[in-house]
Amino acid sequence: MNKRNRISMAVSALLITGLLSACNAGGSNTTAQTIAPAQSSATEGGSSEAATSLDTQVSMAETADNSTPVTLRFMWWGGDSRHEATLSAIDTYTAAHPNVTIEAEYQAMDGYQQKLMTQISGGNQADIIQLDYVWFPDLARQGDLFLDLKAQSNIDLSGYSESFLADYCSINGTLISLPMGTNGFGLIMNKAFFEKHSLDPSQTFTWDSLIETAEKVNAEDSGDYLMSIESSSLTGMIFEPYILSNYGYYWLTDDSSAVRLTEEQLTETFTYMQKLFSTPGIQPLGEASLFASQMEQNPIWANNQLGFTIDWSGTLGKYSSVIGEDNLVVGKPPVSEGGQELIPTKPSMVISVSQLTSAPEVATDFINWMLTDNQAVEILGTQRSVPTNTNALAHLQEIGAVSEPMSQMVQQSMDQPAPAPPALAANSEVSEIVSNLLEEVAYKSVTPSDAAQQFIESVNSKIQELQS
Amino acid sequence: MRLSAAKKRSRMGYIYILPWLLGLLIFQLYPLIASFAYSFTEYRVTGSPKFIGLSNYLTILKNDDLFWQSLAVTFKYVLMAVPLKIIFALFVAIILSQKLRGINWYRTAYYIPSIFGGSVAVSILWRFLFMEDGLVNRILAQLNIPSVPWLSSPHVALLTLVFLSVWQFGSSMVLFLAALKQVPEDLYEAARIDGASRRHIFWHITLPMISPILSFNVLMQMINGFQDFTGSFVITGGGPLHSTYMIALKLYNDAFAHFKMGYASALSWILFLIIFLITAVFFKFTSAAVYYEDGGNRK
CATH class of the missing domain: 3.40.190.10 (Periplasmic binding protein-like II)
Structure with missing residues (x-):
């Protein structure tokens, strides 16, 4: 083989590797992202499930506050201002929980449902997913895609109206999501x-x-x-x-x-x-x-x-x-x-945790924090309309963070709410x-x-x- | 084991084409076969495909009014857009084949719309140009011509999309330009000596000599026309009253709004079949009219 041949061999080999790794990116991503990055901890090498079950054993109360590294993917749609607020909320959370990494996957509404559906069919959806409740009938066909949030000890349901959760956040009576905001x-x-x-x-x-x-x-x-x-x-x-x-x-x-x-x-x-x-x-x-x-x-x-x-x-x-x-x-x-x-009225958007997540405790702790913690509530403001959680809403109103038109619009809907639309209407x-x-x-x-x-x-x- | 030189050579060859081959297999052949298989199933993306035989095809042909509507719209669109675009491209190419000052600059300028013509940004621009109070109607108003509901009337909207397509005449024009350059000067010279008029020269020398490129352009534009999507998706969303609801948009809606992947696959195979048949018919009827200097592949 002469020299020129060898060089072109090398070049084509490089191309092939590039191609192969590109093809593989989709698949390897999910594992790389859901499994905690390699660390020299005792659980290293095992699957992240082992890591979480250890979490649970070690400290049920302070799941999110331990040293086992956890990486979660969080996907949402929105405009620039919502992206900035959400990213800043993530930073605040991860600063308080240094072992947690949250990878943000955000985009505009356009094409979001298409992306989500294809991800679900490929089994590589994010751990924490923002949804529109009108997609539930389509998603319900799939069986259990999301965690039953009533069964999660991390979630505080006291700030939500029970009928709102039943009408807009559940599939067949299972609470699979929490409302992020109320739309008037x-x-x-x-x-x-x-x-x-x-x-x-x-x-x-x-x-x-x-x-x-x-x-x-x-x-x-x-x-x-x-x-x-x-x-x-x-x-x-x-x-x-x-x-x-x-x-x-x-x-x-x-x-x-x-x-x-x-x-x-x-x-x-x-x-x-x-x-x-x-x-x-x-x-x-x-x-x-x-x-x-x-x-x-x-x-x-x-x-x-x-x-x-x-x-x-x-x-x-x-x-x-x-x-x-x-x-x-x-x-x-x-x-x-x-x-x-x-x-x-309807939830502006809801948030769910994927059944496939490697760290359900951390994921639920994070969404509960986003929707109820005063600091998070202040950062997120009314980026997803006014919070549905009454305590969060009261806090925002106290600090004057809810604009007058927004307040009025949600209030008029809450005062005389229409019944929830029948499922197939959407x-x-x-x-x-x-x-x-x-x-x-x-x-x-x-x-x-x-x-x-x-x-x-x-x-x-x-x-x-x-x-x- | 020692390989013979010939074997080694052919193995090298395969390695060289491997990147392309993998791309073909993974990104073209596999989807092609998969969509064919899915077209016989009910497949809602989030579930697993369920075999239902020919039922998708039958539903499309028998019960889907919007399919027939979109097919009619697409045919109307192709029948208007392709001839207009080809005539316009040829016209401009003939002008630009003259020896003029700064001719290269003009050629570039006329080609630019083709580069970004299919883009979303241009479609949005188009929408603002042609809306009720847009630039086009304002110019018409200056000329005392009443404003035209370019995009809001079911009778006119498709025509506006045709304009957008005609405006992207650049790639056809470039091919025509190259073909015009290939016509031997001595043919023109002989014709002129015999006293042929310019019109005669065009019909009896230029047109036959560029006929291979002409038929290629018509064919490519026709195939592209049947698959056109951006304009109707971005500008009109298929409206008003489905007057611009092209078949590619219907396909997209079935696949990505209703998530009926099996149904959409069947639809795409029907579209493929239509394009295939039209291409075959086109070849049959034009082969006699196209002139190849080497006799083409007619024996």
Whole structure:
């Protein structure tokens, strides 16, 4: 073999090794990260499970406070400010527990569920995982993915409402997550806009006065819109609130077995929606839909030409960052004349511990610390809406860390909470059917009565398919 | 054991191609086979796949209205985007093949959209340009032309995505440029001496001489067109009223919004089959029209 040959051999060998190690990274990562880094302790060499069981034996009370090194992965989604706060909370925790390393895996919401699902199917999910409760029906198919938190001695459940935990944090009666924050629901309004049109932001609109006011606003300035809702929000922001306020329940039966509304009720609802979206002072749906889940980027919001949108309190930050905190006020969602006022609420996000974790005691100690310890509560603030834990919330309010609009929005939801939505209402296939139909209704490409008939037929048949 | 020189040589050869071979096996062949196998299963990512025979294929063809809708949208898109893009690319290439001052600068400038045209950032830019109050409508307003609902009307939105695709004409243009340079100057000279007009020269010399590249460009653009995703995903999300709901977006939604991997795999094989058939038909009908100097592979 001549010299040149040998060099190219070496180069290709290098390439192969590179390739192989790259392929392997996914697999080796999990073991490397979940097993404690090599140390000269007695448990070294054994699996980390051995290390934890030793933990448990040595000091049940102070699990997290011992010298066996533990590495945990914590995955969440959010924006920059949430990332910074969470990272700083992790630093604080690990400073107090030098044997614990927490590897942060964070990203934006986009693609998070996809990543999580693929990780779960590969068995390499993080130890501590932030979740949206609407994914539970999908996750439930999987059997026991997460620790039963009621069985964990580290978790203090005293600060949570029992019904909230049962409605939003459990699968089949097992508590698999804890709420990180409570989301309130309602109007997010632009004060300057309301002043310009001499409207009172503290009024509660009825569905009819909403249309009248929109017409008035648009007559005063044709570039102004009272409300903007994009098509993927039609279900949660218009359809469900309208039904709740008129009938006091959801469009599905509580056990998710069928459509609860009658054809007449649906026809009436769809007729209203068509009227609403052909009102001049409501931004045309096609325009609004360019800003799906980023309504704050809608230029009319930044230019004070939009009165309000309807959203969850967890999104307040992004709306106020565009128009300024002083320019933002919140209010209750529209009600029906003489109907009941039920305002939706939900956990902003929940947190779970993977069944596969190598150190359940440490992981549960960490999440309990994040949600209840005053120092942690101060660091995390309202980055995940206001804390659901009442003690944590009281502490934040005491130190004045909860903004007025955020407080108000959560309070109005807690005062008149709507019942928890039926499980299948959040199923991606069912909600796609609903959302497609509502879009067709709003664009008037189907008559309300045809849509009502289709609604009942297609939702019921999808439910049967899913439950078979 | 001593290996013969020939054996040694071939072993060396395998080692050299091993990096590529591994990449092919792991990242292309395995997913290809796996998706074929999954297409006969119900596979919800978090569970294990359950064999259900042809049921995915049957559901797609019989019960999935959105499949037919997305297929229609995709065909409309390809039929509009490909010819427009090819004509535009050829037109620009002919201009840029002239001897002009600073011609290299122009060539680079026209190629740039192709480099970042498929990116998310450009799609977002496109959205802001074409919205109700966007730059395009403002320019139209200056010219006293009423504003067009570029992205918000179900009748127009697909056309706006076609523009985005046509704007990325650069790679076709570069190939045309190279082909135009290859046309022997003496053919043009002879034609001019015989008194042929410019139009005659284009139709009877230029076009036949570049026909291999022309057919290659049409084919590649067609295949890309069927798989186009970014524009409809980022700009319109498939809306309004599914008027821009391309089949690649439907595939993505089934796989990553509903997590129906088996179903999405079946859908991707149907898409593959469609592209395969169209390519075969394309070859059959164009082979007679394409001119190869060496006679092509026709015997």
